Amino acid sequence: MKSETRRRKIGFLLIDGYALMSVASAIEPLRAANLLGESKHFTLSYYSQNAGKVRASCGAYFETEPLGILSNQVDLLFVVAGSNLGDAENAAFYAQLRRLAAHGVELGGISGGGSLLAKAGLMDDRRLTVHWEHFEELNALSDAYFLERRIFVIDRNRYTCAGGVASLDMMLALVKSELGAELATTVSDWLVHSGMRSADEPLRSRYLGSNTSLNSCVTAAVELMESHVTDLLTLDQIAMLAGVSSRKLQRNFKSDLGISVMRCYMDIRLHKADELLRKTRMAVAQVAFSTGFVDQAHFASVYREKFGFSPTERRKKTRVAPSAVRAHTPSDVMEPNGVLEHH
Known part of the structure; x- marks a missing residue:
């Protein structure tokens, strides 16, 4: 895991007019993790296209360094933008972001930042x-964008969230993934956060449902698996991040859910694959890769065993409407609300 090998250098690239809440909600969980954890795992820095003061929509500002010095300064960069993407929408800026990605920098987008990453060709x-305010505009640009109405989405080395306090939930997921569920819960409590929300909020996990009597390690493990459908975790990694031994985790899964840890993980991946087959035009091979299968024959076999027909047959059964192609998301997922209005 990254936490065992190196310190995380995280940068925030601020676009004039960003929402202060979006930035603060992202920074504070990382600062708290440094304060409450065993080591200062995260280093934070702030950038803009031209350096100097970059103002939020409320008038507050951050002092920033120029984007051009970023080559070895960060390993994860979040682009933070508000309602007006303004001068950021230009070829030179997009080229800078692509160069960073080519040098191995992981990228994230907060609120309108995800739209900039997509327009730069970095979310293919x-x-x-x-943020819902950017959703339809981005949706109309191309049916190749795999947009989801979630509070946040972590897909391999890309992190996007809707902004506002959703930034806090995404960063808590990052803390959990890198430093474990126990510290993430401690950070959430310290921030007087009512509870960590998973990426699928307000939907409940099909395994967790509304059941509040599950062992905490089971809840933590399922949320980890739902956040890692492509870059797969091992049983030992899941158990370590959930704060228990592999044996105890297996025992609690059997008693709470009636299945093994890795069977649950496989089910989560297969249901995500089924959603992508039904709601997007991604090639079957691409769906397999996006859900952690490197062998297409194995994917087809386990998919058929689960659903009773092959991935290709599922695709033929499903007629994808143009709107569903651009936004492959269940109809009952998150709608605009007070949380997302702060972006």
């Missing part, structure tokens, strides 16, 4: 979300 073959 990856799921993403943006």
Whole structure:
């Protein structure tokens, strides 16, 4: 895991007019993790296209360094934008972002930042979300964007969220993934957060439902698996991040859910694959890769065993409407509300 090998250097690239809440909600969980954890795992820095003061919509500002010095300064960069993407929408800026990606920098978008990443060509073959105010505009640009109406989406080395306090939930998921569920819960409590929301909020996990009597390690493990459908975790990694031994985790899964840890993980991946087959025009091979299968024959076999027909047959059964192609998301997922209005 990254937490065992290196310190995380995280940068925030601020676009004039960003919402202060979006930035603060992203920064504070990382700062709290440094304060409450065993080591200062995260280093934070702030950038803009031209350096100097970059003002939020409320008038507050951050002092920033120029984007051009970024080559080895960060390993994860979040682009933060508000309602007006303004001068950021230009070829030179997009080229800078592509160069960073080519040098191995992981990228994230907060609120309108995800829209900028998509327009730069950096969200190809990856799921993403943006603030609802940008959703339809981005949706209309191309049916190749795999937009989801989620509060946040983590797909391999891309992190996007809708902004506002959804930034806090995404960063808590990052803390959980890198430093474990126990510290993430401690950070959430310290921030007087009512509870960590998973990426699928307000939907409930099909395994967790509304059941509040499950062991906490089971809840933590399922949320980890739902956030890692492409870059798969091992049983030992899941158990370590959930704060228990592999044996105890297996025992609690059997008693709470009646299945093994890795069977649950496989089911989560297969249901995500089924959703992509039904709601997007991604090639079957691409769907397999996006849900952690490197062998298409194996994917076809386990998919047929689960659903009773092959991935190709599922695709033939499903007629994807143009709107569903652009936004492959269940109809009952998150709608605009007070949380997302702060972006």
